[in-house]
């Protein structure tokens with residue numbers, strides 16, 4: 001879970017409790033990723049993975065840029081309210097995220113992770129290129145791809161991955177859809193699992209909207225593994241911001257929405273003032289929109305203002321447990337025969 005929640009401590013304790021945690025390489029520099037992996041390795045943890053954002057392939061068009069400019073104009077009053085300045089939008093400036101050059105450090109992270117010989121990498125936001133998968137295999141690293149449709153499952157399988165994470169529509173955070181502009185599929189996790197199962201013969205991990213023990217347990221007997229995000233957001237070892245933790249248990253939030261308002265890519269989070277005000281015309285322009293709203297989200301965090309924070313959460317967030325990773329895992333699996 002990029003953006004803070006995934007930490008070396010969460011990953012190490014998940015392994016100790018019989019699970020497998022993933023460090024989030026997304027939004028981090030190569031140096032930060034290396035540092036976090038080395039912390040996990042120094043702790044003696046051998047069962048863990050690192051998650052990567054596959055960069056988009058489509059360049060930013062003039063109409064994309066125009067849409068981002070219009071969106072920026074809409075956000076200016078909020079920036080004034082917080083007394084912060086919105087980033088400039090220079091089409092040739094990588095820092096604006098509009099040049100098409102922002103690959104989240106992909107070209108630095110791949111060689112760094114190959115050198116670190118991590119046990120597993122997982123990919124989201126796109127199909128990992130076959131040559132990258134093959135280079136990871138050469139150093140003994142297994143590869144997982146997150147998919148949201150049977151078509152994506154076929155493509156990832158053709159790229160040579162070892163297993164698939166099948167992400168259903170209830171998932172918290174960003175939908176993994178390969179085409180950043182496509183609307184995320186609404187097929188239920190159950191139907192999607194069946195559709196993927198019928199077209200590929202790889203181990204399948206299910207994820208999305210599974211937070212309560214009653215939601216997780218049936219899948220443990222059906223899928224090869226279950227991946228959870230929201231269930232660990234309020235774990236003691238997570239790096240989740242205190243305001244975000246509090247929001248997960250705050251009764252003023254009554255539903256989640258899937259919105260592009262914060263990042264320019266579809267993601268599910270708690271419905272708040274920002275999602276209500278800006279979801280309708282947010283352009284499909286990741287990472288430019290993410291950059292734009294970054295200053296606003298930081299200002300909202302400084303002001304303790306939950307209405308302008310991205311509060312990513314799956315549909316079953318009301319069951320978010322508290323406690324240590326070990327306690328949470330016990331709560332989810334107690335009474336089950338291994």
Ligand SMILES: Cc1cc2nc3c(=O)[nH]c(=O)nc-3n(C[C@H](O)[C@H](O)[C@H](O)COP(=O)(O)O)c2cc1C
Nearest residue numbers: 001002124171172173208209210228229230312314
């Ligand atoms: C705060 C947050 C951050 C996330 N960051 C990532 C990420 O960096 N990479 C990724 O592949 N998935 C990410 N996800 C999605 C999860 O991998 C997973 O698909 C989702 O949490 C499953 O749904 P659930 O939250 O209902 O368990 C994130 C989810 C959340 C809630």
